[in-house]
Amino acid sequence: MTPVAAFLRFFIAGILQALFFQHLVLANGWLTPSIHVYGLAMLPLGRKPWVYLVAGGVMGLLQDFAAASNGLYTATCLAVGFLQPSIGRLLAPREGYEANTEPTAAAQGWTWFSVYTLLMVGAHNLILFGLEAGRWGLLLRAEGKALTSVALTFGLVALVHLLFQPRPRSR
Amino acid sequence: MRNLLLLIARHHRLVLFVVFEALALGWYASANGHARGAWIRMSLAANGAWMERVARVKHVGDLATSNDALLRENAELRAALLARETELADTSGWVVWEPPPVDTAALAAAAVPDSGGVVRTAVSGQKPRGPRGIEVPLRVYPARVIRASDDRSANYLILDAGTADGLAVGQGVMALGAAVGRVHEVTGQYALVLPLVHTGIEWSARVGADGPAARLVWDGKSLGMTQLRDVPRSTVVAAGDTVLATGFQGFFPAGTPFGTVVEEGVDRTGEFKVLTVQLFADYRNLRYVEVIDVGDREQLDALGRRTPQPE
Numbered sequence: 001m002t003p004v005a006a007f008l009r010f011f012i013a014g015i016l017q018a019l020f021f022q023h024l025v026l027a028n029g030w031l032t033p034s035i036h037v038y039g040l041a042m043l044p045l046g047r048k049p050w051v052y053l054v055a056g057g058v059m060g061l062l063q064d065f066a067a068a069s070n071g072l073y074t075a076t077c078l079a080v081g082f083l084q085p086s087i088g089r090l091l092a093p094r095e096g097y098e099a100n101t102e103p104t105a106a107a108q109g110w111t112w113f114s115v116y117t118l119l120m121v122g123a124h125n126l127i128l129f130g131l132e133a134g135r136w137g138l139l140l141r142a143e144g145k146a147l148t149s150v151a152l153t154f155g156l157v158a159l160v161h162l163l164f165q166p167r168p169r170s171r
Numbered sequence: 172m173r174n175l176l177l178l179i180a181r182h183h184r185l186v187l188f189v190v191f192e193a194l195a196l197g198w199y200a201s202a203n204g205h206a207r208g209a210w211i212r213m214s215l216a217a218n219g220a221w222m223e224r225v226a227r228v229k230h231v232g233d234l235a236t237s238n239d240a241l242l243r244e245n246a247e248l249r250a251a252l253l254a255r256e257t258e259l260a261d262t263s264g265w266v267v268w269e270p271p272p273v274d275t276a277a278l279a280a281a282a283v284p285d286s287g288g289v290v291r292t293a294v295s296g297q298k299p300r301g302p303r304g305i306e307v308p309l310r311v312y313p314a315r316v317i318r319a320s321d322d323r324s325a326n327y328l329i330l331d332a333g334t335a336d337g338l339a340v341g342q343g344v345m346a347l348g349a350a351v352g353r354v355h356e357v358t359g360q361y362a363l364v365l366p367l368v369h370t371g372i373e374w375s376a377r378v379g380a381d382g383p384a385a386r387l388v389w390d391g392k393s394l395g396m397t398q399l400r401d402v403p404r405s406t407v408v409a410a411g412d413t414v415l416a417t418g419f420q421g422f423f424p425a426g427t428p429f430g431t432v433v434e435e436g437v438d439r440t441g442e443f444k445v446l447t448v449q450l451f452a453d454y455r456n457l458r459y460v461e462v463i464d465v466g467d468r469e470q471l472d473a474l475g476r477r478t479p480q481p482e
Contacts, residue, residue, distance in 0.1 A: 019221065023225050023229075023318075025320070025322055028321065028322050028394070029321070029322020029323065030322075032322070049184040050183075050184060050187060053184070053187060053188055053191065057191055057195075060195070064210075064214075065210070065213075065214050065217070065218075066214070066218060067214075068211050068214040068215060068218065068327075068329070068363065070198055070199055070201070070202035070208070070210065070211065071195045071196065071197075071198030071199035071202070072199050074195040074198070074199075075192060075195035075196050075198075075199055078188065078191050078192050078195055079188075079192060081188075082184075082188040082192070131199065132323055132324060132325065133324055133391070134324050134325065134370060134371070135324070135370065135391070137390070137391070138324055138370070138390075138391045138392070141392070142324075145322070
């Protein structure tokens, strides 16, 4: 995957969330999609850590602008960008990743892809909903919503990935 | 110093993150859950048209065309009714009618000078109009909700009306005669409204028309339920009593209904009652609202600001 393709995927995921998915809040907030995390998760592995941090900041600003919120998404996506290299390292093979390794199901397998995406979306939702709750009394309920929303987002991400992922070359 | 620089260079990723995250959290915290400022005005101006389109699509499912027309008509009728009621209730500029003297010339001729040598005749005629005349001090603007959140602790509504339509920060928002929220940020075409179901805001309310003033707050748990706190234990309350705005905050006219009491409890100190109030406003089905501009709000706010603060 070229950097241009990664950038396009990042940008399209952000725009889709800003224009469509942020309006698609179901079950009184218990199912809230965060498809923009897919754009962050699909950035090539093995890059410099600051790349993920800056990408997170840019994605957060875009979502804050679309959702008319003050810094909530920026703070969340920055934290996800900070955690992303650690999540990648957690799932890395013994020899590590090569630069520009694709974090796709085709390249890493569905198990790896599922765990990686769930960790990314989980971190995003737990931080976002926790910050938004704003008080300890509401935290438990907010994190419950975060976890149910992880399931929805993962379902959407898996569907998109299944439809648009590059096919593995046949031998 | 050199060691510090080396330390920063070694942990530059962490330092970069801490700086950016602190900035973002500071930005979020500075708004205190109330989105406002130039960023929000830019966002509303840029996204408002798209939000309108999305709202239109969302409303297609509930017979949008006919329903919207009926709701708009309802909003306009209510606005006219409210304005009329206020006009009738406002006696400050009413003409006071007194019967004119039968024959003023004869009376003047018959008048006897008093001890000071001044002739006093009966004064009659019309009382001059007050400074407000019979001008309606309450203005009502209908608006459409184009975006609403009901799943957060800091919920909000976005209306398709702004300063160009007469809206201003601090105006109250009502739906079907009940309080909904207040205008918090406004652009030329759009307005951001903070509803009663926002954990960061308190509303001045009382039980019935004569109850003591208390704080209406939302705990963020159930969308239709809020709590009326700091109600003295001596207050007699029954389930079904109406909770009304005091009008002290200047958002709503006094007596604007918030909801009804459904349950009664006592706070942690045991000194005050906590009443659970079911709101009249149905936040999941808000389509049209009326924005209320209580007259003289700016002057009253200015006076309030002049009040000396304790040192």
